[in-house]
Amino acid sequence: MDFNEKEIVESILSGDIELFSMIVDKFKDPIFVFLYRLSLNEALAEELLQQTFLKVYKYLESADTEKGLKNWIYMIARNTFIDYIKKENRIKSVSMEDFQFFLASKSSTPETQAIKKSQIDEVMEAIYSLPIKYSEIMILRYVEEKTYEEIAEILGIPLGTVKIRLHRAKEKLRDMLLSTIGEIDGLS
16 A cells, blocks of 8 residues: 555544554654664663654644654654653663674674674763763764754754754764774764
8 A cells, every 4th residue: 555644644634543553554663763772772662662653643633744754753752752861860871782783794703893893882882971962863863874854853953953963972972982992983
């Protein structure tokens, strides 16, 4: 079945709530991965995913289907995570085992894989120790591979602010890492 977001949203708003499952099915996996990368906790990511889609349903009439649902849903997921952090006053702890998925490496020797894992661990630990406004932008740009425009839409901030925050995040990250793993290529 063709997935025309505008028609599906209009049908849902007209009372055909069964179609909401199409929205959930299309977006649940990438939104779960995004929430997991923010929270580093599978159970929490599942809980936040459910809360996100409850909010998507509740506020569906405010969705701009001309722009598409994807970034709007990312924005709701991000805000749900931020609300959780504020409500629970939680500080994220980093488990390096959670970063195994970053190690899909083309390295051929165990030595180069060990070096790469060590560097990835350092970088991810540093990213997660940044203030949330910087860590989320780094995750959206470099892990989720979002464009500046998509990040601006998801975070609800101007494009210029995205560029400034990303630049500041990279500066802070570079400063944190220079002392432990040397100069990071690609962050200059």
